[in-house]
Amino acid sequence: MTQKLRQAPELNIQKWLNSDEDLSLEKLRGKVVAVFAFQMLCPGCVEHSIPQARRVHSMFSGDDLVVLGLHTVFEHHDGMKENSLKAFMHEYRIEFPVGIDTPSGDDKDPIPKTMRDYSMNGTPTIILIDRQGRLRKHKTGHEDDLTLGAELMALMKEEATSLVDITEENQGGVCTIKDGGTS
Amino acid sequence: MTQKLRQAPELNIQKWLNSDEDLSLEKLRGKVVAVFAFQMLCPGCVEHSIPQARRVHSMFSGDDLVVLGLHTVFEHHDGMKENSLKAFMHEYRIEFPVGIDTPSGDDKDPIPKTMRDYSMNGTPTIILIDRQGRLRKHKTGHEDDLTLGAELMALMKEEATSLVDITEENQGGVCTIKDGGTS
């Protein structure tokens, strides 16, 4: 069985924090990229996803792998602006780059652009992109460490094409988009 | 041994959320009052203190006991304004009244007024006040549930005077005031 892998959509970022330069999937080609999409006031993100992203960052980030945070605000926009996010990142000791997902620009559409382009269902969402820039995992909710460690290693060991594994599942404690989201 | 119990300083609140009326210790005289002082971006508060306050609220609040949150912002003031706090309270399902501690009014003093009046060291802080309005517990950091459950019941069973127990300890995961705080 062969399966056609699709390229991951480029990230659409309003501003990068914790990074001296503007990052892009294009620039990171050749490395495995682990993107943790979150909202700073999403309980499931704070309890599970952010600590996991910090573990992955401290354990694997380097020449082979990059960890990125993606702040995909789709609700309570007024309560999660840049100032609040910066304070959050300071208090939760987030040291990897975090991109603020570009707002839709339309007051009636609460979903930011990268979130829209990836058809994310809510937060937390984990996205894995391989060395060739292809989307290899897309999961809404939390992934257990044993599985994620194995998946990251499998991608780091890769040089060539292999099969895609896109999973879309939802779980408890997840902030999902309902009714188009609310601000 | 007899020990003189001191009255708990009145709360100095800029605005009450989750309450139809302005609350005060004066108005609550006759009930045990459990005050959970927190900052919405303090990791120890989010992980331990807020969930504990919710448990105490659901289990004990009624004719004998009231649970109050106190938002004592002493750092990152710009990131924890009312809009952000409201979103936080919605996401973390806080249903008890929360008072926003009144800012000092002095740009050089980051410590809000109630926090100053109680000489709090940081967040989380737990304050217990007896039916007669006297300060009976003041602890910086987290208190375990077994101890807190026993202390609350002891105060609820009281009609008359008894000994004070003011403990001031600090622990890991606590946001403390250093260097006068920072905004």
Added chain:
Amino acid sequence: MTQKLRQAPELNIQKWLNSDEDLSLEKLRGKVVAVFAFQMLCPGCVEHSIPQARRVHSMFSGDDLVVLGLHTVFEHHDGMKENSLKAFMHEYRIEFPVGIDTPSGDDKDPIPKTMRDYSMNGTPTIILIDRQGRLRKHKTGHEDDLTLGAELMALMKEEATSLVDITEENQGGVCTIKDGGTS
């Protein structure tokens, strides 16, 4: 409303460990008694009940309260004999007295005597007995610390008669008796 409180059945113990003397509810009259019934190979007991019993013991035991373990083996009898229990108690640092519930003496009846006299459903079970020797709580499964701390304090504050609160609930992770138990 008045409610008639019944005396707690006396414990029927084959042998006491961690105690220089044979204990009995009769001898402990005047103190609150917290009995934690467990089996050493019951996962819910090991994860929740034993650690809670240790916390209660270290925090409250003294002139007002006694913590007792009760080893109520109703399944896998060959795997939980005295030698194994002693090793378990050493490894899990159990310092309070533990009574081995007296076997039924009938090969066809796996339920030991105290367990039978209290009509326990399985392990863990928590039993609270007041200063007058009356049964005040009987719960199958785990009790949360906040509730238990409050209940223990309420009983310790008592001198006279008050209302009984017997709850019988079951939960996940509990070893229950089905089909008369198995050896």
Added chain:
Amino acid sequence: MTQKLRQAPELNIQKWLNSDEDLSLEKLRGKVVAVFAFQMLCPGCVEHSIPQARRVHSMFSGDDLVVLGLHTVFEHHDGMKENSLKAFMHEYRIEFPVGIDTPSGDDKDPIPKTMRDYSMNGTPTIILIDRQGRLRKHKTGHEDDLTLGAELMALMKEEATSLVDITEENQGGVCTIKDGGTS
């Protein structure tokens, strides 16, 4: 840098449980083997190692990987005999094969044979063996899931020789051999 990898010593097993046949590293050549050495009454094993072994078994075991338990009793021998182990395995739902490490045969030597051959320091210990039967990891204490998932995947992806990574660390909650062990 090249490093010579040494073959893992063969397991010396008195009896296999949960297996229709006697297993050996020899027979398992070609697969990655994850050995979780434990004692049924070691708290760190029960809390961390056994649940992790179950996760690894349910997630990865198959044509590429085998999970084995190894019951290395070096203390409280009378309390952890076969009957007790069987009851433990039933209650903790252990479905992978468990080998009982062969006792030394010398009353003065509490350390069983496989434990001796691998120079294990205590329990829990995790051992990883590659497809060619070579020892690739030896760690006393608990390994976090993220690291273990990555290591297992790295070994499963291997066909040929690679570098050895033998780590020997100890941590809190571990049962270690002191003074030659005690029975």
